[in-house]
Amino acid sequence: MGLSTVTMIYAGMFYLATFLLVVGLGYKIFDYSRTPAPLKIPTTPAPTTRQGVTYRMAKEVVLFESLFKANKWIWVFGWMFHFGLLLVLLRHLRYFTEPVWFWVGIVQPFGKYASIMMVIGMAGLLARRFLVDRVRYISTPSDYLMLVLLIAIGLSGMLMTFVVHTDIVALKAFFLGLMYLDVQPLPQDLTLLVHLALVALLMVIFPISKLLHAPGLFFSPTRNQVDNPREHRHVAAWAARLDQKN
Amino acid sequence: MAAAEFDIPELKDDIEIPKLREGVMAHAKTFPAGQPVQDFMGYPHELGEDWKERAIDKMGDLLGKYRSLKVFMDACVHCGACTDKCHYYLGTSDPKNMPVARQDLMRQVYRRYFTTAGKLFPKLVGAKDLTKDILNDWYSYYYQCSECRRCSVYCPYGIDTAEITMAGREILNHVGMGQKYSNEILSKVHKIGNNLGLPGPALEDTLEGLEEDIEADTGVAVKLPLDVKGAEVLLVTPSADFFSEPHVESLIGYAKVFHAAGISWTLSTHASEAGNFGLFNGNYESMRKVAMRIRDAALELGVKRIVVGECGHAWRVAYSFWNTLTGIGYGGNDPFSIELQKQLDPTYPQPQHICELTNDLIKSGKIKVDPSLNDDLVVTYHDSCNVARASRMGTEPGGQFIIPRELIKSVVNNFHDMADETIGESTFCCGGGGGLLTDDLMEVRVKGAMPRATALNNVVKEHQVNFMAMICAICKAQFTKVLPKYGFNMSMVGGVHQLVSKAIKLD
Numbered sequence: 001m002g003l004s005t006v007t008m009i010y011a012g013m014f015y016l017a018t019f020l021l022v023v024g025l026g027y028k029i030f031d032y033s034r035t036p037a038p039l040k041i042p043t044t045p046a047p048t049t050r051q052g053v054t055y056r057m058a059k060e061v062v063l064f065e066s067l068f069k070a071n072k073w074i075w076v077f078g079w080m081f082h083f084g085l086l087l088v089l090l091r092h093l094r095y096f097t098e099p100v101w102f103w104v105g106i107v108q109p110f111g112k113y114a115s116i117m118m119v120i121g122m123a124g125l126l127a128r129r130f131l132v133d134r135v136r137y138i139s140t141p142s143d144y145l146m147l148v149l150l151i152a153i154g155l156s157g158m159l160m161t162f163v164v165h166t167d168i169v170a171l172k173a174f175f176l177g178l179m180y181l182d183v184q185p186l187p188q189d190l191t192l193l194v195h196l197a198l199v200a201l202l203m204v205i206f207p208i209s210k211l212l213h214a215p216g217l218f219f220s221p222t223r224n225q226v227d228n229p230r231e232h233r234h235v236a237a238w239a240a241r242l243d244q245k246n
Numbered sequence: 247m248a249a250a251e252f253d254i255p256e257l258k259d260d261i262e263i264p265k266l267r268e269g270v271m272a273h274a275k276t277f278p279a280g281q282p283v284q285d286f287m288g289y290p291h292e293l294g295e296d297w298k299e300r301a302i303d304k305m306g307d308l309l310g311k312y313r314s315l316k317v318f319m320d321a322c323v324h325c326g327a328c329t330d331k332c333h334y335y336l337g338t339s340d341p342k343n344m345p346v347a348r349q350d351l352m353r354q355v356y357r358r359y360f361t362t363a364g365k366l367f368p369k370l371v372g373a374k375d376l377t378k379d380i381l382n383d384w385y386s387y388y389y390q391c392s393e394c395r396r397c398s399v400y401c402p403y404g405i406d407t408a409e410i411t412m413a414g415r416e417i418l419n420h421v422g423m424g425q426k427y428s429n430e431i432l433s434k435v436h437k438i439g440n441n442l443g444l445p446g447p448a449l450e451d452t453l454e455g456l457e458e459d460i461e462a463d464t465g466v467a468v469k470l471p472l473d474v475k476g477a478e479v480l481l482v483t484p485s486a487d488f489f490s491e492p493h494v495e496s497l498i499g500y501a502k503v504f505h506a507a508g509i510s511w512t513l514s515t516h517a518s519e520a521g522n523f524g525l526f527n528g529n530y531e532s533m534r535k536v537a538m539r540i541r542d543a544a545l546e547l548g549v550k551r552i553v554v555g556e557c558g559h560a561w562r563v564a565y566s567f568w569n570t571l572t573g574i575g576y577g578g579n580d581p582f583s584i585e586l587q588k589q590l591d592p593t594y595p596q597p598q599h600i601c602e603l604t605n606d607l608i609k610s611g612k613i614k615v616d617p618s619l620n621d622d623l624v625v626t627y628h629d630s631c632n633v634a635r636a637s638r639m640g641t642e643p644g645g646q647f648i649i650p651r652e653l654i655k656s657v658v659n660n661f662h663d664m665a666d667e668t669i670g671e672s673t674f675c676c677g678g679g680g681g682l683l684t685d686d687l688m689e690v691r692v693k694g695a696m697p698r699a700t701a702l703n704n705v706v707k708e709h710q711v712n713f714m715a716m717i718c719a720i721c722k723a724q725f726t727k728v729l730p731k732y733g734f735n736m737s738m739v740g741g742v743h744q745l746v747s748k749a750i751k752l753d
């Protein structure tokens with residue numbers, strides 16, 4: 001059975017996008033981890049133990065604690081968007097697992113409605129970019145486009161969930177096929193093709209854009225350092241060489 | 247040269263977030279360092295042919311050495327959470343004083359030269375070629391940041407604009423655009439031992455004079471020892487404490503504390519300065535060189551403890567960096583740090599803040615105080631930015647807020663804090679920190695003090711506060727100068743140990 005050109009293009013596109021995402025992000029993480037932090041600069045008050053830092057970081061990742069202190073509007077919209085995104089992503093796992101993992105099944109109905117929360121959050125963030133003079137001033141075209149891209153992904157996805165259903169069984173076969181290097185035909189309705197193309201684009205720009213905030217947070221010295229400079233001597237390799245000269 | 251005229255902001259009931267007024271502070275340019283100073287510091291004194299390459303090279307060098315800079319350049323999502331957090335933005339309404347915009351002055355160049363997206367689609371991601379205009383913007387706006395870290399508290403990724411300001415200034419240094427004020431101070435501390443350029447004999451005279459004053463005042467012979475080998479404590483304090491008002495009142499306070507507790511102590515001519523302007527320029531080597539004087543003095547005098555006087559950024563460098571830079575602290579396992587650490591008394595934190603020391607002595611009853619001697623005062627406390635957000639006191643996180651307040655409350659009866667969102671980790675900088683405490687930046691300093699002045703004004707109206715205590719030499723100098731412009735009396739400003747000095751019982 002021959003595969004259509006569209007299927008071949010999309011298969012190739014996803015292999016390439018996955019490759020760029022993994023290599024790009026892998027390189028960035030490697031680059032962050034090899035760059036030393038020569039001085040102790042946690043924003044204090046800061047935890048005095050490793051466990052404390054893990055807890056601080058968890059609060060930042062799960063609750064956006066610092067953002068909550070800063071601005072309730074950004075926090076509400078930002079948190080709706082990210083938590084919605086998380087549920088939606090988890091829900092998507094069913095296209096990549098056979099049999100579907102038990103808990104992915106449980107997430108399904110939540111993920112379905114989380115998409116609404118996600119899009120409302122993004123719409124709020126986009127509105128702020130237009131309405132608040134300070135945010136408008138700092139916004140670059142890519143800031144608007146990033147939100148537009150994500151909203152377009154979200155809306156095209158919701159269109160398929162709630163309005164023009166696509167052939168999910170065939171779609172799942174396509175993705176499982178990609179994973180096992182046995183390409184299967186891709187259902188060819190326009191909404192799906194648009195949705196998938198935008199997702200591939202998102203994957204490609206992830207490692208070269210501000211989406212690096214996701215790994216970046218974990219490497220931020222002001223958040224991930226333990227406040228114990230009097231008790232432990234912290235010296236970077238390039239700085240330790242200075243000690244030898246004395 | 248007469249300073250340009252400018253409007254003093256009007257104090258409102260609340261600190262209001264202003265509408266943007268683009269470019270209103272572009273004219274603020276700190277005086278450039280002249281050739282002798284730049285030569286001494288090993289920097290060029292003017293833009294050479296190759297300034298652009300030098301700037302980009304230095305940026306690359308710093309990106310490779312500082313994870314903070316690298317991650318912060320990438321991670322910002324332009325969410326805007328920090329835009330209303332900087333006292334200089336609040337006071338000037340110039341959008342380039344919004345923390346993220348200040349960062350973007352560098353980020354636009356970073357994106358152009360160091361990122362794929364910025365090389366391919368500069369317009370899309372706001373990437374720009376480095377030009378002289380951009381360099382001038384850096385020079386203006388990296389000297390309108392006091393490196394106070396308030397923005398880093400609120401950023402969801404902890405992006406600390408201070409790190410970017412420091413890198414920006416270091417790049418400017420490397421292309422020949424140093425700041426007169428900071429670089430002159432750095433050369434003084436290297437040549438003479440302190441920021442004021444006060445030589446050893448002058449220091450000795452000053453201390454003798456102070457001893458006479460204290461004795462005349464109290465009838466007790468309180469000493470201010472200098473270069474005493476074998477003393478238990480080496481006190482390192484900002485040189486302003488030796489003869490600026492109101493700083494000197496705190497120095498007298500420390501001396502009385504040591505006297506009353508019977509602790510032998512000494513100052514050092516070689517290390518007659520706690521301040522470390524190397525911090526402000528993001529130059530590790532220069533900061534280390536300044537800090538090494540303390541280590542050398544400690545080794546030479548054979549002291550068992552190192553205590554730091556009232557100075558905000560000095561305490562940051564002491565608490566957070568001395569162990570790293572010079573081995574003053576614990577936990578070293580290399581010969582360099584062990585040499586010093588084996589000499590220090592492990593029953594005390596090293597270095598120790600004078601507030602930690604005094605507070606412990608009062609709590610344990612080793613010194614006696616009578617708070618009613620301060621009954622003429624209604625006191626509030628200004629958390630200095632470097633103490634609040636870049637250091638700690640005591641063993642618990644947040645001790646830097648608790649200990650000074652405990653200490654104040656033990657020596658005064660009337661104390662009222664300013665509004666919550668203006669103290670603690672949210673404290674507003676005095677407006678003169680980070681290398682801005684110079685007359686050529688007076689407009690920036692006055693306007694940047696607006697948020698603090700507003701908060702102070704509210705407790706003055708509500709509780710008749712008439713004294714703002716603090717533990718920073720820069721804050722003291724800045725407030726005595728700028729608060730009068732807002733109609734406050736400069737005698738409202740003073741150190742925590744000035745209060746201790748009045749309440750302590752000597753006998």
Ligand code: HEM
Nearest residue numbers: 060061064067077078079082125143146147214323325402
């Ligand atoms: C560790 C995981 C992550 C954390 C902790 C995190 C956290 C945040 C926070 C605190 C903000 C600022 C507030 C806001 O504007 O929403 C933000 C913004 C943003 N995040 Fe994330 N994020 C994560 C992962 C992701 C991922 C995987 C994506 C996209 C695929 C993403 C896309 C965005 C976008 C586009 C913005 C900017 C929104 C705007 O333009 O205002 N984030 N993120």
Ligand code: SF4
Nearest residue numbers: 332391392394395397
């Ligand atoms: S460090 Fe302080 S002065 Fe500098 S941008 Fe941040 S808030 Fe403003």
Ligand code: SF4
Nearest residue numbers: 322323325326328401
């Ligand atoms: S709060 Fe942080 S991420 Fe948001 S705009 Fe400011 S620096 Fe960027």
